[in-house]
Amino acid sequence: MSDKYDVIVIGAGPGGYVAAIKAAQLGLKTACVESWTAEDGKQVLGGTCLNVGCIPSKALLEVSHKFEETAHHYAEQGIMVKDVQMDVAKMMERKAGIVKQLTGGIAGLFKANGVTAIQGHGKLLANRKVEVTANDGKTTTYEAENVIIATGSKPIEIPPAPMTEGYITDSEGALEFTEVPKRLGIIGAGVIGLELGSVWARLGAEVTILEAQDSFLPAVDQQIAKDALKQFQKQGLNIVLGGRVTGAEVKRKLVNVTYEDAKGKQELKVDKLIVAVGRRPYTDNLLSEDSGVKMDERGFIFVDENCKTEAPGVWAVGDVVRGPMLAHKASEEGVMVAERIAGHKPQVNYDCIPNVIYTAPEVAWVGKTEEQLKAEGEAYKVGTFPFAANGRAMAANAASGMVKIIADEKTDRILGFHVVGPQASEIVAQGVIAMEFGSSAEDLALTCFAHPTLSESVHEAALAVNGGAIHIANRRKKK
Numbered sequence: 001m002s003d004k005y006d007v008i009v010i011g012a013g014p015g016g017y018v019a020a021i022k023a024a025q026l027g028l029k030t031a032c033v034e035s036w037t038a039e040d041g042k043q044v045l046g047g048t049c050l051n052v053g054c055i056p057s058k059a060l061l062e063v064s065h066k067f068e069e070t071a072h073h074y075a076e077q078g079i080m081v082k083d084v085q086m087d088v089a090k091m092m093e094r095k096a097g098i099v100k101q102l103t104g105g106i107a108g109l110f111k112a113n114g115v116t117a118i119q120g121h122g123k124l125l126a127n128r129k130v131e132v133t134a135n136d137g138k139t140t141t142y143e144a145e146n147v148i149i150a151t152g153s154k155p156i157e158i159p160p161a162p163m164t165e166g167y168i169t170d171s172e173g174a175l176e177f178t179e180v181p182k183r184l185g186i187i188g189a190g191v192i193g194l195e196l197g198s199v200w201a202r203l204g205a206e207v208t209i210l211e212a213q214d215s216f217l218p219a220v221d222q223q224i225a226k227d228a229l230k231q232f233q234k235q236g237l238n239i240v241l242g243g244r245v246t247g248a249e250v251k252r253k254l255v256n257v258t259y260e261d262a263k264g265k266q267e268l269k270v271d272k273l274i275v276a277v278g279r280r281p282y283t284d285n286l287l288s289e290d291s292g293v294k295m296d297e298r299g300f301i302f303v304d305e306n307c308k309t310e311a312p313g314v315w316a317v318g319d320v321v322r323g324p325m326l327a328h329k330a331s332e333e334g335v336m337v338a339e340r341i342a343g344h345k346p347q348v349n350y351d352c353i354p355n356v357i358y359t360a361p362e363v364a365w366v367g368k369t370e371e372q373l374k375a376e377g378e379a380y381k382v383g384t385f386p387f388a389a390n391g392r393a394m395a396a397n398a399a400s401g402m403v404k405i406i407a408d409e410k411t412d413r414i415l416g417f418h419v420v421g422p423q424a425s426e427i428v429a430q431g432v433i434a435m436e437f438g439s440s441a442e443d444l445a446l447t448c449f450a451h452p453t454l455s456e457s458v459h460e461a462a463l464a465v466n467g468g469a470i471h472i473a474n475r476r477k478k479k
């Protein structure tokens, strides 16, 4: 049997479901194939982000932050509370409720926009045919003018630390702990390691993060990364840099982790271990040999700048293709592809994709770091402003970190925008908008910002780029 669509999307994460909705809005007959199934047999939409990634982790980060504030930082603000208790089961129940509401919301949006949801595992055959294997093993083949692959990514497993029920887990399992582990080990001080480490440390776990590289967050502007590291260490996160894990074994209800650092072989005993060493594109049983789609040497589906694969009419977006593994990047690509299929000519501006690490303080940035500009030999100027000099940040008891703006030495155009501090994930949007509109530092400096707000630090950092900050002493230019 064959059913024909204008567009079939494989995968219903933030890349796939957004692409499907957009395509349907543009008048294209659209279906979205998703294999994720709940215990009750119902299809689950939303992918990693909504089910076991961005959203549930933020639910836990918010609650653990509130708990930590209440237990340790209310007294210094004059709020006296006694016996603050954490109910982990309640926190998890709330998280599950948020996930359910959001994933159910996508089903509603599919209905409202006329997207057909097809349950099962999708496999791309030659000539844009998609074979779907349902849970009961029944296969159906559908045909489409265009196929969009949006199958996402999976956590990477490493041989020295094999997944072990109840002891060694990946990022998904770490969102399901039923109690706070006394000692928690994490392999990898990347985004996931830092976010999950923060959750469980705030709830009382002794957290050690083992990071193989010698530098901390090497992709982040190093002035910002150093500031963040200092604050994380002050909070009690034990971050071991240059510590490569060589083994992990469960013995007498503990995980014995062995690692090597500059001093030689080391050992760490923990109650639970999280492996957070990156993610790999998810393409298992996705492509038939004659599908015409090619992968690059790292297993990512090969696409051009418009997300076109080597097979005519087949596109791929999100974590399964090159570029940062970020939900919002996937969604942008999904919209671009749907519009291209409908005959428009949009592009994704890859220079203006924000990055956020949802720790406290948050770390967020868009554009180039000082290290990148130095390596490229670009002449630039820098303006920074600390939240310690921002009245609103002080009032909020969150006066740490800074805003840093980097601009082209000659044209003053903003090249990079970096924040470590309160609400950095929200503040960075100002940098994204400024860069998207090709603003100069002077454009921001000439803009009126409300007082008192955290965003005034953006204004002051922009003023500082050209030596005009009002509320800090400006750095004199070296002659």
Ligand SMILES: NC(=O)c1ccc[n+]([C@@H]2O[C@H](COP(=O)([O-])OP(=O)(O)OC[C@H]3O[C@@H](n4cnc5c(N)ncnc54)[C@H](O)[C@@H]3O)[C@@H](O)[C@H]2O)c1
Pocket (backbone or CB within 6 Å): 158, 187, 188, 189, 190, 191, 192, 193, 195, 210, 211, 212, 213, 243, 244, 245, 246, 276, 277, 278, 279, 324, 325, 326, 355, 356, 357, 358
């Ligand atoms: N807030 C967000 O935007 C967000 C949140 C979660 C995940 N993500 C994305 O998901 C992806 C995966 O995140 P991640 O944190 O797992 O990966 P990552 O690549 O950010 O960090 C993994 C870290 O593990 C280290 N590592 C690897 N092998 C090791 C070993 N044997 N011993 C010690 N350290 C080792 C690496 O050096 C690296 O620093 C990333 O692309 C990330 O951007 C983003």
